[in-house]
Amino acid sequence: xxxxxxxxxxxxxxxxxxxxxxxxxxxxxxxxxxxxxxxxxxxxxxxxxxxxxxxxxxxxxxxxxxxxxxxxxxxxxxxxxxxxxxxxxxxxxxxxxxxxxxxxxxxxxxxxxxxxxxxxxxxxxxxxxxxxxxxxxxxxxxxxxxxxxxxxxxxxxxxxxxxxxxxxxxxxxxxxxxxxxxxxxxxxxxxxxxxxxxxxxxxxxxxxxxxxxxxxxxxxxxxxxxxxxxxxxxxxxxxxxxxxxxxxxxxxxxxxxxxxxxxxxxxxxxxxxxxxxxxxxxxxxxxxxxxxxxxxxxxxxxxxxxxxxxxxxxxxxxxxxx
Numbered sequence: 001x002x003x004x005x006x007x008x009x010x011x012x013x014x015x016x017x018x019x020x021x022x023x024x025x026x027x028x029x030x031x032x033x034x035x036x037x038x039x040x041x042x043x044x045x046x047x048x049x050x051x052x053x054x055x056x057x058x059x060x061x062x063x064x065x066x067x068x069x070x071x072x073x074x075x076x077x078x079x080x081x082x083x084x085x086x087x088x089x090x091x092x093x094x095x096x097x098x099x100x101x102x103x104x105x106x107x108x109x110x111x112x113x114x115x116x117x118x119x120x121x122x123x124x125x126x127x128x129x130x131x132x133x134x135x136x137x138x139x140x141x142x143x144x145x146x147x148x149x150x151x152x153x154x155x156x157x158x159x160x161x162x163x164x165x166x167x168x169x170x171x172x173x174x175x176x177x178x179x180x181x182x183x184x185x186x187x188x189x190x191x192x193x194x195x196x197x198x199x200x201x202x203x204x205x206x207x208x209x210x211x212x213x214x215x216x217x218x219x220x221x222x223x224x225x226x227x228x229x230x231x232x233x234x235x236x237x238x239x240x241x242x243x244x245x246x247x248x249x250x251x252x253x254x255x256x257x258x259x260x261x262x263x264x265x266x267x268x269x270x271x272x273x274x275x276x277x278x279x280x281x282x283x284x285x286x287x288x289x290x291x292x293x294x295x296x297x298x299x300x301x302x303x304x305x306x307x308x309x310x311x312x313x314x315x316x317x318x319x320x321x322x
Contacts, residue, residue: 003031003102004081004168007089008071009048010038015090015211016047018124022092024055029098033058035089036075039065044089069178069185072161076171084168086161090211094118097207101165104203110142111197112166114157115207122213129206132156142199146250149243152191153254155261159190162208166193179235183228187235195246229269236261 005023009016016035023033035048037060051058061078063071072086083105087093094100097115104113119127151157161178170176174196178185194200240254 001030001032001079001081002083002105003029003165004075004079004084005031005033006036006072006075006079006084006086007033008036008038008068008075009044009089010040010065010068010071011042011044012040012089013042013044013047015092016044019087019089019092020047020051020058022094023098024051024057025098027055027057029102031057031098031102032079032081034061034075034079035059036061036063036071038063038067038071067181069180069182073177073180076168076177079168081168083165084171085165087208088162088211090213091162092209092211094206094209096205100203100205100207104201104205105165108142108199108201110199110201111170112164112193112199113201113203114148114164115203115205117160117163117208117210118206120209120211122211124209124211126209127212132158142201145194145197145200146247148194148200149191149247150250150253152194152257153240153243153250154257159186160210161186161189162210164190166197170196182231182235183224184232184235187232187239191239191243195242225269229265232265233262 007019012019020033020035023031035044035058037045037048039062045060045062048058048060052060059078061074063074068088075086076084085101100115101113104110104115116130118129121127148157152159170193174192176189176192176196179188182188236258240258244251244254
């Protein structure tokens with residue numbers, strides 16, 4: 001088996017068929033599709049059962065509701081493919097996405113290959129291409145791990161698990177799993193895979209349409225937003241520390257990326273909580289403000305001048321956060 005696609009599913013009955021159809025477009029591809037039912041109360045299981053009746057490549061794994069990290073980990077230990085790809089059940093592959101994946105892994109046999117993606121809205125309408133695509137080192141030759149870790153550390157390359165395909169052995173041989181009970185779990189996995197990879201490639205092909213929809217995991221209540229803020233900053237700090245430990249010459253880049261990520265997350269949280277929950281979450285916002293000032297005081301020397309100016313303009317209300 002060449003490729004396994006793992007898809008956690010929870011309350012996505014409106015999108016799951018479109019997701020599966022985008023993968024199973026042809027029966028000539030050597031792959032398996034494992035849908036992990038995360039205790040979904042809707043008709044996700046019935047939908048998958050219907051697909052299993054007509055396509056032997058589709059499999060179903062049941063678990064009690066435990067979140068996407070547990071679902072991905074269970075899928076990782078269940079599938080049999082040489083390569084594994086994780087995607088969300090409300091997203092879909094582009095028309096040539098599957099072919100691009102298979103052409104890349106058959107043609108060059110990389111440990112990891114990163115692809116581009118597209119953003120679509122809740123109804124499936126195109127929004128834009130990957131906004132950071134221009135920062136990719138497009139080349140026909142493999143990219144070294146140090147370069148890729150530098151891009152990750154500076155947040156120029158996002159950690160999303162659905163933007164790359166990796167050898168399953170890279171996960172298994174290095175005990176790389178998604179942390180449980182945690183938001184932004186991809187911050188804890190992608191860089192570790194890169195650290196252990198021998199051959200890394202970038203492709204200019206867009207393979208996925210990522211759906212931005214209201215009600216998805218990171219667009220929940222104020223309490224959810226604050227937990228995601230805490231998780232993200234804890235994980236990005238660990239990522240920066242680990243990268244700088246492996247490559248001391250990347251310490252400044254890692255520190256700058258860590259601080260810029262924290263400031264972006266802080267402003268974003270502040271904006272979200274002020275919409276309708278300021279009185280209830282006032283103490284939390286005060287805590288975030290004080291933490292922000294403390295971290296800028298300690299880390300301003302790592303920031304680029306334009307980032308420091310942007311921070312001051314946003315902080316004083318002259319510039320809006322976009």
